[in-house]
Amino acid sequence: MAHSLQFSISTPSTPFRTISKRIAFAPKGYIHIPKHRVKLSVRSEVASPASSVSVSNTAALHTTPFPVLPSFAEPSRETEAEPKVNGLRGTQRTKLVCTIGPATCGLDELEEMAAGGMSVARINMCHGEREWHRSVIERVRRINQEKVPYDTSIVFQDADMWTFSVRSFNSILPKHTVRVNYDGFAEDVKVGDEIVVDGGMARFEVIEKIGPDVKCRCTDPGLLLPGANLTFWRDGRLVQERNAMLPTLSSKDWLDIDFGIAEGVDFFAVSFVKSAEVINNLRSYIAARSCDSNIAVIAKIETVESLKNLEEIVQASDGVMVARGDLGAQIPLEQVPSVQEKIVMLCRQLHKPVIVASQLLESMIQYPIPTRAEVADVSEAVRQQADALMLSGESAMGQYPHKALSVLTSISIRMEQWWREGTHHQRMTFPDINFSPYSINEELCNAAAKMANKLGADALLVYTTTGHMASLLSRCRPTCPIFAFTPSMSVMRRMNLHWGLIPFCLNVSDDVESNLNSSISLLKARGLIKSGDTVVFISDTLQTIQVINVP
Numbered sequence: 001m002a003h004s005l006q007f008s009i010s011t012p013s014t015p016f017r018t019i020s021k022r023i024a025f026a027p028k029g030y031i032h033i034p035k036h037r038v039k040l041s042v043r044s045e046v047a048s049p050a051s052s053v054s055v056s057n058t059a060a061l062h063t064t065p066f067p068v069l070p071s072f073a074e075p076s077r078e079t080e081a082e083p084k085v086n087g088l089r090g091t092q093r094t095k096l097v098c099t100i101g102p103a104t105c106g107l108d109e110l111e112e113m114a115a116g117g118m119s120v121a122r123i124n125m126c127h128g129e130r131e132w133h134r135s136v137i138e139r140v141r142r143i144n145q146e147k148v149p150y151d152t153s154i155v156f157q158d159a160d161m162w163t164f165s166v167r168s169f170n171s172i173l174p175k176h177t178v179r180v181n182y183d184g185f186a187e188d189v190k191v192g193d194e195i196v197v198d199g200g201m202a203r204f205e206v207i208e209k210i211g212p213d214v215k216c217r218c219t220d221p222g223l224l225l226p227g228a229n230l231t232f233w234r235d236g237r238l239v240q241e242r243n244a245m246l247p248t249l250s251s252k253d254w255l256d257i258d259f260g261i262a263e264g265v266d267f268f269a270v271s272f273v274k275s276a277e278v279i280n281n282l283r284s285y286i287a288a289r290s291c292d293s294n295i296a297v298i299a300k301i302e303t304v305e306s307l308k309n310l311e312e313i314v315q316a317s318d319g320v321m322v323a324r325g326d327l328g329a330q331i332p333l334e335q336v337p338s339v340q341e342k343i344v345m346l347c348r349q350l351h352k353p354v355i356v357a358s359q360l361l362e363s364m365i366q367y368p369i370p371t372r373a374e375v376a377d378v379s380e381a382v383r384q385q386a387d388a389l390m391l392s393g394e395s396a397m398g399q400y401p402h403k404a405l406s407v408l409t410s411i412s413i414r415m416e417q418w419w420r421e422g423t424h425h426q427r428m429t430f431p432d433i434n435f436s437p438y439s440i441n442e443e444l445c446n447a448a449a450k451m452a453n454k455l456g457a458d459a460l461l462v463y464t465t466t467g468h469m470a471s472l473l474s475r476c477r478p479t480c481p482i483f484a485f486t487p488s489m490s491v492m493r494r495m496n497l498h499w500g501l502i503p504f505c506l507n508v509s510d511d512v513e514s515n516l517n518s519s520i521s522l523l524k525a526r527g528l529i530k531s532g533d534t535v536v537f538i539s540d541t542l543q544t545i546q547v548i549n550v551p
């Protein structure tokens, strides 16, 4: 069983420019550690034309194994060695990204997550140490062993006075103190400002400023989770950040990026993207630094600016994440669902994979079953045919990471089936993508997908050198599974994020007939197709569509 690694780095911010910042945590034990999360009623912001960007220190690196699913059939002699390269595959269309944290970083847990349908493992570089990140990556690759303690959270009680401080406390934090890792905090904030934790988890009023310490009174009790995002509001408006023009990548981010390149991750996810520029910079950096690897760059959409520049950002990126956590702190909460749908549709049109992230099954951090509302939310993302769903705290530090993953799996399978069986949907029509070198392939894929649907084909097979032809097929969201063959391991791993693609690494020879025969016997050996099935075959070198009756 091969575990290939995929990864993304979600990068953040630079100091100074920012309003919203991650809060660093006091050593454990000193802070009141709650047994239960406080239930909060989140009220959305009185609509303010919040034009400012919130930046965070979050860096998220993401890593991934292929789903390692139980074998369905004995491999035939000629394909005996093949499962070692390709792992074992299921045919679920919606891909599942899991944030790895203390709850899931162990060998057994990772293995269980992979078996449970995880398509991509994500590591957030703002949590944990470099060695931990490396060890998770290694474990994802080779599955080995180590555990990390659970994170803690703080409860704020109504009217409590807290000190928010940028001082670096060497060992123990004084009582009722929160460390803020944004140096400009004490300067930027004003007495009377409202400080909002994570879009409404808790609220404070700024009472007094004493040097680097800011005294605040809790006005809306709630919870402070590690790495929480702070925004501050003045007269009902999000405070404009000081310098919106600084690059989105800090020097720590660049070090994390070097680390990701050295470790051979498959994706970087960049936090708080404002425009296409940062994506373009990162892409040229990757191209210059790693001649053979081709790490995909995912833009996290979580700021007001990123919504304004959405189309250019999507165009510049290899994929997009709807980062609903921070997004919900930047725009009124009731706008998040329609913005999500808009981003998902745009990505589909522009032919980029899209991940729907944050709070999908938030209550499962604590409870073994999801709320009905969460099930409805996940179902909606699957119905929108987003490429992937992502777990955050649920898999990183929740009490039921495996159950959360299996809930995602069963909702996806159910909704995908509903979609295929019903006439519930209108097929989306796309404008042409209009990249002229690809227009023939684009038409071929549209035609092949349509043909497969009309014929009720059992599978689409695609030979793809760069993955492009396969993602064009995925974009059509055909009814049958898409088996994608490529000679490149890294192309194979990146295809793992695309809706419906079941990627395989296969050495392709010049002889088309023999390539096709070996793919068919590989799929038959795995029980993914059988004699009598109809398969539609396309290839980026041949530019023809063939319909084959499986012998």
Ligand SMILES: Nc1ncnc2c1ncn2[C@@H]1O[C@H](COP(=O)(O)OP(=O)(O)OP(=O)(O)O)[C@@H](O)[C@H]1O
Pocket (backbone or CB within 6 Å): 010, 058, 059, 060, 099, 100, 101, 102, 124, 127, 128, 151, 225, 226, 227, 271, 325, 326, 391, 392, 393, 394, 396, 397
């Ligand atoms: N490596 C880790 N070590 C400890 N805790 C972690 C780790 N990774 C994630 N977590 C926990 O899981 C939670 C969710 O992680 P995640 O990275 O999705 O969210 P985040 O910190 O809000 O950042 P972002 O907005 O970039 O997603 C974190 O707040 C943290 O408590």
Ligand SMILES: CC(=O)C(=O)O
Pocket (backbone or CB within 6 Å): 271, 300, 302, 322, 323, 324, 325, 326, 327, 357, 358
């Ligand atoms: C995933 C992420 O960064 C967010 O939801 O804010």
Ligand SMILES: [K+]
Pocket (backbone or CB within 6 Å): 325, 358, 392, 393
């Ligand atoms: K999050």
Ligand SMILES: [Mg+2]
Pocket (backbone or CB within 6 Å): 058, 271, 302, 323, 325, 326, 327
């Ligand atoms: Mg975020």
